[in-house]
Amino acid sequence: MPEKYHIATKRMPPRLPRIGKFGVVDWREDCAGCHNCVKKACVYDRYRQEAQYIKGLNDVNAFFSECMGCFSCVQKCTKGLLSLAVNPAYERLGNGYFTPDIILTTWDQAETASIPVSGAGYRGKFTGDGFDSMWTDMSEIVRPTRDGIHGREYISTAVDIGRKPSQLTFENGELVGALPPLVDIPIPLIIDMLPAKYSFLQLIPVFVAVAARTGTMAVIDWNDSGLLGAEKEKNLSHIIFYLGKDTPLPPEGIIRKSRLMEIADGDNVEPRIKELKSVNPELVVAVRVDLDAHGGQRAIELAHQSFVEVIHIAADIDGNQVGAAKPRFIKDMARDIHTSLVKEGIRDNVTVISGGGIALTEHLAKQIICGADLVAINLPLLIALECRLCQDCRDGFACPAKIETLNTDYAVGRMTNLVAAWHDQLIEVMGAMGMREVRRLRGETGRALFFEDLEEDTFGRLFGTRTKS
Amino acid sequence: MADSSVQEQRAKQVLPENTEKTLVPQVEIPRVIKPAPSRFRNEIAKYLVRRSNDCVHCGKCTEVCPYGVHVLKSGYKNFAAPRQQFCIGPSCRQTGHYCVYLCPQQALKMVENPMLKCLGDYRWTPDMLLATWKMAETGAPPLPEYGYDYETGASGGGFDRLRFKFADKPAVELADDEIDTGLELNRRHDGRPQIKIDVPWYGGGMSFGSVSNITQLSKARAAVAFNTFTCTGEGGYMERMRPYDDHTITQVATGLFGVREETIQRVRIVEFKYAQGAKPGLGGHLLADKVTPAVAKMRETVTGISLFSPFPFHSVYSIEDHKKHMDWIKHVNRRALISTKVSTPADVDMVAVGSYSAGTHIVHLDGGYGGTGAAPDIAKKNIAMPIEYAIVKVHRFLEQEGIRDKVTLMVSGGLRTSHDIAKAIALGADGVVIGTAELVALGCLRCGRCESGRGCPRGIATTDVELSEMVNLEWGTQRIINLYHAWRKELVDILKRFGLRSVRELRGRSDLLMHLDYTNDVEPRR
Numbered sequence: 001m002p003e004k005y006h007i008a009t010k011r012m013p014p015r016l017p018r019i020g021k022f023g024v025v026d027w028r029e030d031c032a033g034c035h036n037c038v039k040k041a042c043v044y045d046r047y048r049q050e051a052q053y054i055k056g057l058n059d060v061n062a063f064f065s066e067c068m069g070c071f072s073c074v075q076k077c078t079k080g081l082l083s084l085a086v087n088p089a090y091e092r093l094g095n096g097y098f099t100p101d102i103i104l105t106t107w108d109q110a111e112t113a114s115i116p117v118s119g120a121g122y123r124g125k126f127t128g129d130g131f132d133s134m135w136t137d138m139s140e141i142v143r144p145t146r147d148g149i150h151g152r153e154y155i156s157t158a159v160d161i162g163r164k165p166s167q168l169t170f171e172n173g174e175l176v177g178a179l180p181p182l183v184d185i186p187i188p189l190i191i192d193m194l195p196a197k198y199s200f201l202q203l204i205p206v207f208v209a210v211a212a213r214t215g216t217m218a219v220i221d222w223n224d225s226g227l228l229g230a231e232k233e234k235n236l237s238h239i240i241f242y243l244g245k246d247t248p249l250p251p252e253g254i255i256r257k258s259r260l261m262e263i264a265d266g267d268n269v270e271p272r273i274k275e276l277k278s279v280n281p282e283l284v285v286a287v288r289v290d291l292d293a294h295g296g297q298r299a300i301e302l303a304h305q306s307f308v309e310v311i312h313i314a315a316d317i318d319g320n321q322v323g324a325a326k327p328r329f330i331k332d333m334a335r336d337i338h339t340s341l342v343k344e345g346i347r348d349n350v351t352v353i354s355g356g357g358i359a360l361t362e363h364l365a366k367q368i369i370c371g372a373d374l375v376a377i378n379l380p381l382l383i384a385l386e387c388r389l390c391q392d393c394r395d396g397f398a399c400p401a402k403i404e405t406l407n408t409d410y411a412v413g414r415m416t417n418l419v420a421a422w423h424d425q426l427i428e429v430m431g432a433m434g435m436r437e438v439r440r441l442r443g444e445t446g447r448a449l450f451f452e453d454l455e456e457d458t459f460g461r462l463f464g465t466r467t468k469s
Numbered sequence: 470m471a472d473s474s475v476q477e478q479r480a481k482q483v484l485p486e487n488t489e490k491t492l493v494p495q496v497e498i499p500r501v502i503k504p505a506p507s508r509f510r511n512e513i514a515k516y517l518v519r520r521s522n523d524c525v526h527c528g529k530c531t532e533v534c535p536y537g538v539h540v541l542k543s544g545y546k547n548f549a550a551p552r553q554q555f556c557i558g559p560s561c562r563q564t565g566h567y568c569v570y571l572c573p574q575q576a577l578k579m580v581e582n583p584m585l586k587c588l589g590d591y592r593w594t595p596d597m598l599l600a601t602w603k604m605a606e607t608g609a610p611p612l613p614e615y616g617y618d619y620e621t622g623a624s625g626g627g628f629d630r631l632r633f634k635f636a637d638k639p640a641v642e643l644a645d646d647e648i649d650t651g652l653e654l655n656r657r658h659d660g661r662p663q664i665k666i667d668v669p670w671y672g673g674g675m676s677f678g679s680v681s682n683i684t685q686l687s688k689a690r691a692a693v694a695f696n697t698f699t700c701t702g703e704g705g706y707m708e709r710m711r712p713y714d715d716h717t718i719t720q721v722a723t724g725l726f727g728v729r730e731e732t733i734q735r736v737r738i739v740e741f742k743y744a745q746g747a748k749p750g751l752g753g754h755l756l757a758d759k760v761t762p763a764v765a766k767m768r769e770t771v772t773g774i775s776l777f778s779p780f781p782f783h784s785v786y787s788i789e790d791h792k793k794h795m796d797w798i799k800h801v802n803r804r805a806l807i808s809t810k811v812s813t814p815a816d817v818d819m820v821a822v823g824s825y826s827a828g829t830h831i832v833h834l835d836g837g838y839g840g841t842g843a844a845p846d847i848a849k850k851n852i853a854m855p856i857e858y859a860i861v862k863v864h865r866f867l868e869q870e871g872i873r874d875k876v877t878l879m880v881s882g883g884l885r886t887s888h889d890i891a892k893a894i895a896l897g898a899d900g901v902v903i904g905t906a907e908l909v910a911l912g913c914l915r916c917g918r919c920e921s922g923r924g925c926p927r928g929i930a931t932t933d934v935e936l937s938e939m940v941n942l943e944w945g946t947q948r949i950i951n952l953y954h955a956w957r958k959e960l961v962d963i964l965k966r967f968g969l970r971s972v973r974e975l976r977g978r979s980d981l982l983m984h985l986d987y988t989n990d991v992e993p994r995r
Contacts, residue, residue: 022587043926043936069587070916070926075509080550084587105846115847117754119919119930121747121840121883121905122849123590126626135837138750138853140743140781140811140820362851425847431780432750432852449815449854458861462979463987 004153005186007214007420009113012413016386016401020065021090021104024073025083038076044068093388097318102359103383106418110384113417115424130319130329131363133451139434155427157438159188159374161260162284163309164348180309181282183217183259187423188368188438191218192355192376193242195317197394198387200403203411205231210381210415211238219262219376222247233257242288243272255279262286262312265298273307286310286353291333292322299337303350312353313337313372317379319357330357331370338371338443347443361425371443384418385411490804491714491735498694498946502608502954505947508912508939512554513588515599515615516579520548523576530568530577539568557614591624592838593905593915597885601952605910608951610959620888627857628889630985639968648961649971652900654738654877655806655830662804664737666697666900668957669972670890673881673904674720674742674810676702678755678764678776679842679919680908680930681937682709687945688907689713694950695957700902703742703753703778705767706732718808721798723752724778726768730801738831739798740808741791743781746839746882749812749853752778754843756921761932792827799828806830808879813837813859818866825867825876833902834859836882840905842930843920856882857896864897864977887959897977910952911945 024046039047046066067084074082093100105116127133162182169176191207194200204220204227211218212235219240225232232239236257241250245266249255255276263272265287273285289299291313302308313334320327334354341347354372358364364375383389386401393399430438433447441447455466506512518538526546530539536555541548556579561567569577589595600619603611611617621629652669655661672688679702686709692699693716700718701710705727710717714735721728722742733739744750755764755776765772785791795807808831809824811817821832836856841849860880867873880893881902890901905915911929918924924931928939960972969975983989 043923068916068918068926070918071513071584071588071914072509072926074584075507075511075513078510080511084584086586115845117756117843117845117920118849118917119842119844119925120913120915120917121592122838123592123915123917124624124850125591126624126629126838126855135854136851137815138744138812140814140817360847362847366851425845428751428845429847429852432748432848434750446815454854454858458858459984459987462861462982462991463984464990465988466986467988468986 005157005215005423007113007416007423009417009420010413011113012111012410012417014107014111014386015410018065018107019089019093019104020067020087021100022067022069023085023087024067025085027081027083029081030079031081032079034078038073038078038082041076042073043070047073092390095389097357098359098379098383098389103388105360106380106383107386109421110414110418113420115421115428127451130357131331131366134331134366134369135449136362136365136369136429136433137447137449138432152427152431155430155436157188157423157426157430158184158186159351159439160184161286161310161351161353161374163350166348181284183284185217185374186215187419188374188426189364189419189422190216190240190353190374190376191381192314192378193219193221194378194382197317197391198379198382198389200382200393201227202404202406203382203385204228206406206408206411206415207381208235208239209408209412210419211235213412213416214419216419217260222250225250240286249275252279255283258283260284260286260310262288262310265289265302269302270305270307284309286312286351288312288314290322291315291330291356293324295322296333296337299352300340303337303341303346304344308350310351310353312355312376314376315354315356317356319363330354331367334367334372335370335445342443361422362429364422365426365429365441366448368438368441369444369448373439373442380418381415384414491711493711493714495715496690496693496712498690498950500694500950500954502951503947504607505944505951506606507554507602508941508944512602513584513599513914514553514556514582515585515596515617516553516556516558517582518551518553518556519578519580520551521576521578523574524548525574525576527573530572533566533568533571535566557612558616560614560616588914590915592622592883593885593909594618594623597622598909598914601886601906601909602912604955605948605952608954610955620886622885627855628883628892631857631892631982632985633888633891633895633963633966634981634983635966639966641968641970643965643968643970645961645965647970648964649973650957650960650964652877652972656875656877657828657830661806661830662737664806666695668695668697668953669894669900669960670903670956671697671718671879671900672699672907673840673902674700674702674718674722674740675842675904675930676704676720676726676753676755677707677767678702678704678759678932681928681932681940682707683937683940683942683945684908684911684929685710686713686942687911687940687949689716690942690946691907691949691953692716694946695953698738700740703727704755704764706735707767711735720810721794722778723780723782724776726770726776726778733798733805734802736802736805738806738808739802740810740831740833741782741794741798741829742810743785744810744812744835745841745844746812746835746837746853746856747841748844748848749814749835749837750780751845751848751852752780754778754841754845754920756843758922759842759920759924759932761934764932788823788827791824795828808833810835813853813856813882815854817854817859818862821863821876821878822866822870822872825872829876831877831879832863833879833881834863835902836880839882840908841919856880856884856893860893860896860898861979868977887956888963890956891960891963891975892982894972894975895978895982897979899973899976906952907949910948911940912948 094103160182163180207218217238217240219242222241240260242262245264299311315330319330351373355376358375358377538556569579585595596617597619600611600617654664688699698718703720703722717736718738718740719736720740720742757775762772807829809829810833813836837853877899879900880898884901912927919930923933928936
């Protein structure tokens with residue numbers, strides 16, 4: 001049996017005070033001073049911790065966020081002095097796409113490296129925009145036509161990056177021609193550069209270390225490679241150097257030892273790839289295409305070129321088309337590209353890496369179903385460091401999460417935990433789908449249910465035409 | 470359909486004399502409505518009423534308020550705390566009972582309770598929780614003047630966008646007692662008992678472990694009162710449940726926890742649980758903290774070790790294997806009906822037909838937004854389709870296959886109110902299975918902390934001895950009976966407004982529904 005892919009994790013408690021969803025407002029005036037005060041009966045022991053904090057015995061003010069909103073003290077206080085309120089700090093977290101709930105669950109996963117589990121049913125909207133308008137399927141009775149019965153440990157999340165020949169030719173038992181180079185990583189996720197809004201140069205070595213710990217790769221701008229120092233040489237197999245359109249090529253030594261490099265799209269794509277390949281024929285080169293108005297078409301065009309092996313399609317950080325007034329969403333754009341390549345019979349000529357809008361593991365799984373081979377993430381890893389996407393850093397204010405002064409080991413630990421939790425959750429959904437390999441999940445829309453299709457097939461037949469988009 | 474004497478004869482062949490029935494005397498619970506007020510001192514109210522020190526205790530407010538918010542007990546100088554849970558809010562202004570205006574000292578103040586922001590969510594809105602609590606308290610639908618918007622949630626899809634097309638006047642005027650809400654569960658006419666329940670719903674599977682003894686027993690006792698069923702879930706069968714054997718469904722789930730030949734023989738319905746809506750394809754979860762010695766003993770496991778049931782049944786790879794399982798249960802208990810609980814994958818219609826051909830009496834679909842004691846968050850939201858779609862698909866396919874009237878279709882997964890029940894039936898289900906709503910009746914507010922530590926802070930979904938004592942058995946039973954009664958009343962009301970004599974006539978009547986996001990111009994297919 002091959003060695004199992006396993007990410008070693010360790011609990012990484014937060015450095016900053018936690019932010020919970022609820023807070024109890026305690027109106028002490030008029031307190032009757034009951035001996036059996038309801039505060040003593042708090043199931044979560046919140047008030048005892050508060051008392052200790054006030055006494056100075058315990059300087060961890062975690063109690064501020066331990067309120068779980070059960071209303072028990074509110075409802076039992078003999079004078080009705082306690083009230084519950086939504087924590088304003090919670091409401092301020094994140095933004096419209098990375099909602100407070102996403103920030104909190106990411107923090108939780110970065111701390112514990114475990115799958116978030118909770119009681120009671122789903123509490124959200126019936127459906128929504130983007131990834132919320134589809135569901136992954138499951139397999140009721142595992143049928144022989146599917147992947148058969150298996151334990152979680154047999155589910156592979158590995159992917160190959162590069163061109164995959166559609167057939168092999170043999171002559172006298174010998175393979176004819178050379179196989180194109182492939183890079184394999186054990187999880188369908190690479191670490192992308194941070195967007196300009198959230199640029200923390202000191203995190204570059206951290207990203208490389210996380211990639212090395214988890215066996216994946218990190219995209220690093222070659223212009224920033226000076227920040228890596230000796231790490232650069234040591235971890236080359238986990239680094240994807242990104243070369244802007246006019247960035248001069250790195251020294252030959254670096255190119256020779258690299259597995260994968262990424263170049264910006266432009267009119268010089270072909271000569272650049274050929275130049276890189278001439279130094280290292282085993283190098284895989286990805287082309288980064290911004291998904292603007294012409295991005296989708298451009299990606300399809302590139303896939304037709306014999307010199308292109310990997311296309312990295314990049315939407316904006318919320319998964320939207322770049323610079324469009326009515327942007328399309330990454331899932332739909334990826335689906336179009338995938339379908340078009342399948343129709344033309346050239347899907348396996350290129351690997352599609354999809355970036356932007358991936359905030360939760362479910363997005364990763366859904367994006368692969370919609371046709372990406374793997375995804376690139378950046379902001380979730382930044383959130384793992386207790387970033388709350390406030391963008392204060394952009395305006396030159398001090399970071400509330402103190403990312404500048406972060407201990408490297410701690411940062412690597414938090415991000416590694418997050419990747420491990422995502423890996424485990426990916427295995428959960430794949431297990432439910434009855435899939436054994438993430439490679440086979442790519443473009444497998446038969447393993448997903450789309451809102452529009454379901455509506456049309458059920459309510460559409462009963463109630464006519466849908467008037468609300 | 471065979472005539473009754475033939476059926477009787479067949480029943481004798483299928484059910485030999487030695488069939489082991491339950492040996493324990495069964496308890497009778499009367500279907501009586503009694504007030505069961507909140508077990509908490511301060512009820513969560515929609516409006517807060519405050520009295521300032523300007524009050525001169527003139528007693529004017531007690532006179533104007535018809536709802537009894539203001540109480541000045543005789544012999545007392547000061548008012549008791551306002552019973553703000555009875556306040557109907559500013560709509561009093563129209564009827565001239567608005568105490569805030571009428572107070573000569575202007576000592577009263579009324580505001581909408583800001584704490585409601587902390588309560589509920591898109592699926593269970595604060596109003597829905599408050600209204601369900603009211604129903605559990607009084608046994609009747611909440612008075613219209615309270616203005617609870619509780620018939621639909623705020624999820625923006627599915628049931629929440631469906632409405633009934635009520636006519637101004639029903640086609641036939643019917644009295645309440647002319648309307649039948651009963652449901653036959655055995656439509657195969659295979660000689661097994663014809664079980665009829667009085668309301669078109671029964672209680673969903675909640676194991677001892679996920680919920681407390683008291684919760685399970687309260688559910689069972691309410692089921693007895695309404696001649697319906699409750700389900701033990703996958704964690705086995707307490708001795709204390711035995712006096713309710715005739716109203717119990719026991720589950721054979723993938724973990725086979727607590728499944729023994731005798732537990733199967735005692736009951737009238739046995740349910741195969743393939744999957745659960747909240748975590749389709751994953752198997753049951755019971756986290757370590759809740760595996761107390763009592764739970765571990767019943768499940769024959771080790772205290773303090775998390776229990777994750779496998780998925781799927783490791784002996785079922787096909788419908789034929791499913792039939793083999795079912796035949797085994799049918800052999801062990803010759804009088805039981807079989808229910809098959811499955812989740813809602815894309816091919817749910819095929820699964821339902823397959824289960825029917827394997828011999829099931831009841832197909833139970835649990836939709837993707839269903840309740841749970843513990844499930845990965847990623848599974849709750851993202852795996853399998855919501856129940857609304859599944860009902861339509863399965864109902865249509867069963868009709869096409871010509872077997873719609875040979876199998877009972879029960880559905881669950883996010884049904885919260887009697888209106889949801891009626892809509893599910895109108896979309897094509899025969900009946901529904903209820904889970905979370907019963908817990909809400911017991912005081913659950915869906916804080917979602919059922920899974921770990923000591924469990925539920927409200928003493929419902931917990932195995933902690935101290936916490937589970939927060940719920941009293943009599944009170945719990947009464948709350949669920951009251952909720953059932955209010956629901957039945959609302960259901961009868963809906964049927965009456967359509968002039969339908971029985972809930973069975975409502976099944977598949979999607980022409981009585983409209984969807985707010987559609988043109989609603991399809992010719993009714995009847």
